[in-house]
Amino acid sequence: MTDFAAVPQAPRSDDQNLLEQLASDLVSANYTVDGVAELVGADAYAALERDQPVPALLAARAAQVSQAGSRLAAVVLVFLLGETVPPPVLDEALPSAGAAGALVLGLAEEYDGGLRASVDLRPYSSDTGGDVWVASDLGSHIRPGVLRTDYVLGIGRASLTLAQFAARAEVKRALDLGTGCGIQTFHLLAHAQHVTATDISERALAVTRFNLLLNARVLGIDPANLEARVSLRLGSLLEPVLGETFDQVVSNPPFVITPRLSGEAAEDQFTYRDGGLAGDDVVSSLIRAIPSVLAPGGTAQLLGNWEITEGQSWEDRITGWLPDAVDAWVVQREQLTPTHYAETWLRDAAENRDPARFAERFSDYLVDFASRSVEHIGFGMVWLRKSQGPVGLRRFEEITYDLEQPIGPHVSAAVERSDWLSRCPDLSATYLLVADDVTEERHQRPGAEHPGVILLRQGAGFRRTTLLSTELAGFVSACDGDLTAGQIIGALAALLARDDEAFSSGLVAEVRNLVEDGFLIPATASPAR
Known part of the structure; x- marks a missing residue:
């Protein structure tokens, strides 16, 4: 069975010692999302993420003359910006793996008397783990021309x-x-x-x-x-x-x-x-x-x-x-x-x-x-x-x-x-809370006695906005976990002199929608949405 360690025209992964040397070099060069953003500046980094390399290219070239930024600048110039550099520059940037190691791993190729990247190797950071690096094929903004049909897409x-x-x-x-x-x-x-x-x-x-x-x-x-x-x-x-x-x-x-x-x-x-x-x-x-x-x-x-x-x-x-x-x-x-x-x-x-x-x-x-x-x-x-x-x-x-x-x-x-609602066809005995990120917004004409529009807004998750009737706004304002849904509906029915079944059933349906969308949550549930 193919282990994919050595496939033609792809980076090689059959020398773990060399890979670990490369990883060590990238760490010591501070080749991270934050490190690159600091080197080239926030605006240039944002442009780079839009596949516009020119601002980052100018910043990295300027940083290369600085001793403090020379190693990181060289890595950025080669692997993010497609520049050709003399082998000694890559040796200095990657002191353990060296230019020879980059060639062996299929990350670089000889070109115009120097070395240039044969793959895009970029830092990546997410909320699920630490800083990593991701190789993929070079984009057309680095290597002009129509993409190869077996192109390996990066982080898009x-x-x-x-x-x-x-x-x-x-x-x-x-x-x-x-x-x-x-x-x-x-x-x-x-x-x-x-x-x-x-x-x-x-x-x-x-x-x-x-x-x-x-x-x-x-x-x-x-x-x-x-x-x-x-x-x-x-x-x-x-x-x-x-x-x-x-x-x-x-x-x-x-x-x-x-x-x-x-x-x-x-x-x-x-x-x-x-x-x-x-x-x-x-x-x-x-x-x-x-x-x-x-x-x-x-x-x-x-x-x-x-x-x-x-x-x-x-x-x-x-x-x-x-x-x-x-x-x-x-x-x-x-x-x-x-x-x-x-x-x-x-x-x-x-x-x-x-x-x-x-x-x-x-x-x-x-x-x-x-x-x-x-x-x-x-x-x-x-x-x-x-x-x-x-x-x-x-x-x-x-x-x-x-x-x-x-x-x-x-x-x-x-x-x-949604699963909770399917298990609770009758909400009357349940306790509900207003989710932590929900705010209420009221609009009324100057001098009006009552608001003409009442909105609930979510500040997180799906960031939904929903329009409330007066009675539904009253229900939401009472959802502090002290009264059941049935008790709140009963109090509203008495206050509004609405003891008909249509009032109660209609309000229950609207309350179920608010729970489904995360404006209201069961008192025992997590407020995350």
């Missing part, structure tokens, strides 16, 4: 979105489907006893192995027994794990909708984003199939695109993909027109660098979408759970504003509240 917006969305509960077995550079596996290792990472690309799995072993100490991995924590599998989608089950599955799949062309071969496709199927079939097939590899009660979190066709809502389209006995929560984050979508992904692969190719491929996209009457393409996050009883959660919502990050813990807390 989509991968960060998934990492922040994924559940973080302790699990025994987790699956990172389509691991790419391995960043989701990094996060999973913080709460999973074992992670299986799959990809269709040998180069991607080689990069993942390199990243895992370079960061073995921080990730809690024994380099001599990698399989004890991580298994690397080659294959398409769920093929490498058929017959197995997992407590959690995360996937940033090759979800980009790409026109299928007559005579195209697999090697013509960008493997990091193109699953080789027509339309949104990659996402729909995954949503249908993932429950088959989930253990009872197991969850999955994935990203996806879906086509919104003429006369059909996006909610109805995804509902048609959901198997029975699967709970689901889908959040659509944006919609693009076919024109905007085509332009976005053609530029992503730097296909705009070739004007003739760009025009031809743009036309292919528009013709392809028109053939299926596609009006918009949605992007969003999908949460699934293999139900152990009747399906209790089917939720679809569109949220286009910024959420608190990471949002994953708030998703899990919301699911817990």
